[in-house]
Amino acid sequence: MEEVVRVDQDSHQIHRTSHMKRVCHIVQSYYPRDPRIRRQAEALAEAGFDVDVVCLRDKNEKASEVLNGVNIYRVPLSRRRGSNLRYIFEYAAFFCMASIAMIVRLIKRYDVIHVSNLPDFLVFSAATPKLVGTRVLLDEHDPMPELFMSKFGSSEDSRLIKAIRWQEKISIGFADHVLTVNEAMRNHYLQVNSKKSVSVAMNLPDDKVFKPVEQSTITDKRNNRFTLLYTGTVSDTYGLSLVVEAVANLRRSIPEIYLKIVGEGPDIPALQNLAAKRGISELVEFTGVVPFNQVPVIISQSKVGVSTLKLDPLTNMCFNNKTAEYVAMGLPAIVTKNPVVEKHFPEGIVRFFEAGNIDSFQQAVADLYSNPELRERMSRKGIEFSKTSNWSTEKTKYIELITALCDRNMKYKSPSADYLG
Numbered sequence: 001m002e003e004v005v006r007v008d009q010d011s012h013q014i015h016r017t018s019h020m021k022r023v024c025h026i027v028q029s030y031y032p033r034d035p036r037i038r039r040q041a042e043a044l045a046e047a048g049f050d051v052d053v054v055c056l057r058d059k060n061e062k063a064s065e066v067l068n069g070v071n072i073y074r075v076p077l078s079r080r081r082g083s084n085l086r087y088i089f090e091y092a093a094f095f096c097m098a099s100i101a102m103i104v105r106l107i108k109r110y111d112v113i114h115v116s117n118l119p120d121f122l123v124f125s126a127a128t129p130k131l132v133g134t135r136v137l138l139d140e141h142d143p144m145p146e147l148f149m150s151k152f153g154s155s156e157d158s159r160l161i162k163a164i165r166w167q168e169k170i171s172i173g174f175a176d177h178v179l180t181v182n183e184a185m186r187n188h189y190l191q192v193n194s195k196k197s198v199s200v201a202m203n204l205p206d207d208k209v210f211k212p213v214e215q216s217t218i219t220d221k222r223n224n225r226f227t228l229l230y231t232g233t234v235s236d237t238y239g240l241s242l243v244v245e246a247v248a249n250l251r252r253s254i255p256e257i258y259l260k261i262v263g264e265g266p267d268i269p270a271l272q273n274l275a276a277k278r279g280i281s282e283l284v285e286f287t288g289v290v291p292f293n294q295v296p297v298i299i300s301q302s303k304v305g306v307s308t309l310k311l312d313p314l315t316n317m318c319f320n321n322k323t324a325e326y327v328a329m330g331l332p333a334i335v336t337k338n339p340v341v342e343k344h345f346p347e348g349i350v351r352f353f354e355a356g357n358i359d360s361f362q363q364a365v366a367d368l369y370s371n372p373e374l375r376e377r378m379s380r381k382g383i384e385f386s387k388t389s390n391w392s393t394e395k396t397k398y399i400e401l402i403t404a405l406c407d408r409n410m411k412y413k414s415p416s417a418d419y420l421g
Contacts, residue, residue, distance in 0.1 A: 021406040022108060024052040026125055027116040028094045030079075031055040031072055033292070035321070036141065036181075036203045037116060043395045044402060045069030052108075054101050056094065073101065081266050083152075091119040098125040110134045111406040114179075120144050120171035127174075135405045138175035143188055144168055146314035150237060172196050177405060179398075184317040184340045201398045203321040207390035209293075210328040212383050213300040226256040226369055229302035229331070231295060232322045234265030234286075237315065239308035239336070239356065244271055246362045248278035254369050259284045262298055299326060303375070304368055305333040311355040319344060327382035328390065332375045334364045344389075349381045 023044055025037055031053050032038040045051045045068060057063065057074030064073050075097040080086060102113070102125055113126040116139040123138045130136050145164045148154050154161050169192055172178055178198045180186050186198045228247070230240060240261065247259045261271070261284070268286055275284040290298065299305070305326030309315045319340045326333040327349060335341055337352040351368065353360040368375055 020048060020050055021111045021403075022050045022052075023112045023114060023402060023406075024054065024102075024105070024108075024110045025114045025116065026054045026098050026102075026122060028079075028091070028098075028118065028122060029056060029116075030058050030061070031074075032067055032070075035206075035292075039203075039206055039391055039395070040114070040201075040398060041070045042068050043399060047399050049402070052105070052110075054098055075101065091122070095119070095122055095125055098122065099128070102126055103128050106132070112137055112402055114139060114402070115175075117141055117171075118144055118147065120168045123171045123175050130176075135176045136174070137402075137405060138171060138178050140172075140178060140180045140185065140189055143185070143314065143317065146312075146317070150312045150314040169193060177401070179401065182317070182319045182340055182344075188317060199397070199401055201394045201401070202319065204389060204391050204394050205321065205325045205328040205386070207328065207386065207392055210296055210299075210325045210386075212328075212330045213296070224256060225258040225303075226254055227258045227260055227302040227304075228365070229260050229262070229299065229305050229326075230307075230322075231262040231298070231305075231325070232320070234261060234263050234267045234271070236267050237310055238267075239310045240267060240271055241274055242308055242356065242358050242361060243306055244274050244278065244280070244284060246358055246365060247283055248275075248280045249358075250362055250365060251280060251283060253366065257283065257365075257369075260287065260298070260302065261285065262287045262290055262295065264289050295325070296329060299329045299331050302331060304365065305331045307333060307335045308361065309336040309338065309355070311336065311338060316340075323350065324386070324389075328386040330379035330383045332368055332378040332382075334361065334368070346381075346385060349378060349385055351378070 025041055027034060027037050029037065037053065041051050041053055051069070052071045052073060054073050054075065056077055056079060058078050061074055066072070075094065077090070077093055077097060079090065106129060109132070110129055112135050113129055114137045115123045115126055120138070123136060126134065126136045145161050145168060148164055149156065149161060172189060172193045173196065175196070178189055178196050180189055180198060180200055181203050183200060186200050189198045228243065230243065232238065234240060243259060247257055250257055272286065275281045305323065307320045307323045309318065309320060316338055317340060318338070323333050323335050323341065327345070333350045335350045335352055336355045342352070351364045353364045
C-alpha cells in the first residue's frame with residue numbers, strides 16, 4: 001500500500017493517506033553530517049516517504065546503512081580540500097558515480113530525485129530517471145560562480161567563471177523545480193532563469209534539538225569563563241582571525257575571556273599560529289569536529305556566539321544557520337551585518353557589527369560583557385522569536401513541495417511564490 005502525505009498548515013501535523021512515494025537525495029557531502037540534507041531526509045521518512053540518499057563515503061563509514069528510516073548509499077569517494085582543479089575532479093567523479101547509481105536503481109522508479117548543489121550540473125545525474133517520468137528538484141545551497149570567485153579569487157570575466165555561469169543556467173533549466181535557502185538566493189536564481197519556479201526552505205535550527213537549556217543543568221566547571229563560541233567550517237571566509245585578534249586585545253579588560261572554535265577547516269593552522277604569536281594559545285581552544293548531539297551542549301556552556309563572515313558577492317546573500325542555532329538556544333550573538341540576516345532577525349535579537357571592523361567587534365564584546373541584563377534580554381527575545389522561526393515551519397513547506405512534485409496535478413502555493421504550475 002502506498003501513501004500520500006498532507007501537512008496541516010496551522011498545526012504542522014503530518015497526515016498520511018494512501019500511496020507511499022519514493023524520493024532519492026543526491027548530495028556530494030557526508031551524510032548524516034550535512035544538517036540540511038539530514039533534516040530534509042528525516043522529515044520525509046517521518047512523513048511516510050521511502051527515502052534514499054546517495055552521498056560521499058568517508059573513512060570508517062559503511063557503504064550502506066539505514067539511519068532514522070533513511071536508506072543511505074555511499075559511493076567510494078571522499079572529499080579533499082585543494083585547488084579549483086581538485087574541486088572539479090571531485091565534482092566530475094561524483095557525477096559519474098551518482099549517474100551510474102541512478103541507472104542501477106532505475107528499477108525503484110523514484111517519484112522525485114532531489115539533487116543538492118554543489119555542483120549545479122550534478123542535476124544531470126538524474127537524466128535517465130527523468131526520461132521515465134521522475135521529477136527532478138535542484139536544491140541550490142550556494143551560487144556556484146560567486147562561491148568560486150570568493151574561494152579562489154577568480155575574476156568575473158575569467159573563462160572559468162563564465163563556464164560555471166553557463167552550467168548554472170542550463171542546470172536550472174533542466175530541473176523541474178528549484179529550491180533554495182532564502183529570499184535573496186531566490187531572487188538571484190530568478191534572474192538566472194526567470195522561467196523557472198523557485199521555492200524557499202530556510203536552513204533553520206531543528207527545534208527538537210536546539211532549544212533553551214535550564215542553567216541549573218549546565219555542568220561545565222569552567223562556566224565562569226566569558227566564552228566566545230564559533231561553530232562551523234573554519235575557513236578564511238568566516239573571518240575568525242579578527243576574533244583571535246580581538247581576544248588578544250581584550251584579555252586585560254576582560255580577564256575571563258576565552259574563545260572556543262568548534263569545527264574543521266583549512267584555516268585552523270593559521271589561527272593557531274596567530275594565537276601563539278599573540279601569546280594567547282591558552283585562551284583559544286580548537287575542538288575539531290564534535291558529535292552533532294554535543295553542539296547544543298557546547299552552546300549552552302558559552303556566553304556569546306560569534307558569526308564574523310567577511311562580505312563579498314557570495315556572503316552578501318548568505319544566512320549563517322549557526323547564528324540561528326545560537327539564537328534558538330538563547331545564546332546572545334555578535335553577527336556581521338548583511339542584508340539577509342538584518343531582514344530575518346527583528347531588532348534586539350542579535351548584536352550586529354560592521355564586517356571586518358575589529359573596533360566594532362570589540363565594542364560589541366565589551367558591551368555584552370559589561371551588561372548581563374542586555375545578554376538576558378537578547379536571550380529572551382531570541383527564544384521567543386525561534387518559537388515561530390524554526391525547522392518545523394520550514395519542514396511543512398518542504399514536505400508540501402515534495403508532495404506536489406510527486407503529483408503533477410497538484411498545485412502548491414506559498415506566501416512568496418507560486419511553487420508549481
